[in-house]
Amino acid sequence: MLLLAGSIVVSLSIGSSGLPLADVWGILIHQLPWMSDPSKQWDASEIAIVTQLRLSRVLLAVFVGACLALAGSGFQGVLRNPLADPFTLGVASGCSVGAAFMIVFGYTAWIGLWSVPIVAFGTGLVTLVIVFALSRARGAMNVESLILSGVIVQAFLGAIVSFMVSMSQGVINEVMFWLMGSLSTRSWEHVQLIMPFAIVGSPLMFRYAQHLNLFVLGERHAAHLGVNVERTKLIVLLISTLLTAVAVSIAGVVGFVGLVVPHLIRLLVGPDYRIIVPLSAIGGGIYLLWADTLARTVLSPKEISLGVVTAIIGAPFFAYLLYRRKVQQGGGASA
């Protein structure tokens, strides 16, 4: 929590416009009604940069990161698959198909901002079903074949999204940038959209944390201890997909967050999901906040897309996990 607060402070203070630190905080504090000090005046554009752009963007990074990390811990727990995350399962791509469709063809006016995540949720679910069906070919679902199915579906869906983008006129640049994962050109509306999901999602997932612990022992053990296995799996998968859909609708496909964060947390605190779930939400916020801060400052004033930053960190991490699994299985230590 402290680390999260600290990261917010630092990230708020860094930016491409080169505002002095004191001004940034002066403006922010000035916004609080009981702190307003009429003697100080700032430029209207400076106020806008801080409150409209920077603050909203920082909060968005925190919430998107929290959603993705929660979804990752949910997928990993229910599937008992350490390599699962919204991105590697193809769910994020599935959501992006729905979201891109809405954005490219301009149906966003239908029920306002909410229409994008709702449609993204629908296509994300369909994708999850397809990926499961592909990997379950011979009865059991093994760890690698599930991820392989995810990658295949992801490649296909990526092509569909690119095709839709080429068909559209005008908004290509914006959509392409969103696709690669980005938090630029987002506003307070988006913060309002994602905040309830991140805030409700955490306790909802936490309610199933002990169930996920029992899943570690196997589905039968869980069933004999009174867990309604099928219902629990369904609910956790739905929550995870919904959190993914909301995050994708806002930030595009930001890969590997749901993989990296719960793993790091697990390394730090052990296997108990009652600790992993809440810390993943906080850790996801911190992780994405720093990733986004890097994205907008490294080549300042140009921006790198956020998805590029998380992939550069996440893909090698994924490779390492895959390698470690192979070593463990080769050694036969724990099958």
Next chain:
Amino acid sequence: MIEAKQVVKRIGNRDILQEISFSVGIGRMYGIIGPNGAGKTTLLQLLSGTDAPTSGEVLFQGQAITSIKRKDLAKRVAVLQQGGIPAAAFTVREVVQMGRFPFQNWLGEESADSEQLIDDAIETMGLTALANRQVDQLSGGERQRVALAKVMVQEPELLLLDEPTTYLDIGYQVQLLDTVKRWQQERQLTVIAVLHDLNLAAHYCDELLVLQHGRTAADGPPSAIMKPELILDVFGARAVILPHPETGVPQLLLAPSVPPSERRS
């Protein structure tokens, strides 16, 4: 306590179980034996309420077991699975604690403190020294003891055992069944055990059910079941039955058709 009425289980178009009926009274130890593929594990799944029969029903204290809420059922029925606890990064104590899950609310709180109960179970199973070790560092036998400690803290009225002695050394086999038997006698626990060792089954169980191709081949007290004709018919093995020299319980000696090779001196 628990009663199976004309239970049928069909998976695809294969009949796994056909018209199984029996009832087990409170405080009894009931054994299910039979060759591999006879449907023993499937029957145990039906008795645990995690799977529903195709037709017929399982009654737990007069109530259809599938109509009881899963979490309420888990407060009264515990299952010790074949193979025990899988390798996991949880400590022994954490795994044993999981046995209290049916009694916890969503925050993991219980109305009464269960720490003493957990300590006792760990001590009874001789795991005190290992309590803070991770289960993936334990041997198969130690993990099976962890599994038994976990079902102990569940404080069930009915305990189902699925081949609990598989993968255990003979010393541990007897130790485990002794513990269950003692527990059964002390607390009026009802036990239903799938066992593949007929001698252990005859020794520990009050009554035996013999399954063959999903049907009841015989049931009754061990003295009625341990007959050479029945063993030959069901298991396809020639056997000699002798009373145990200490307890008088019928015990089985296999009688191979090929004579032993001559000793070279």
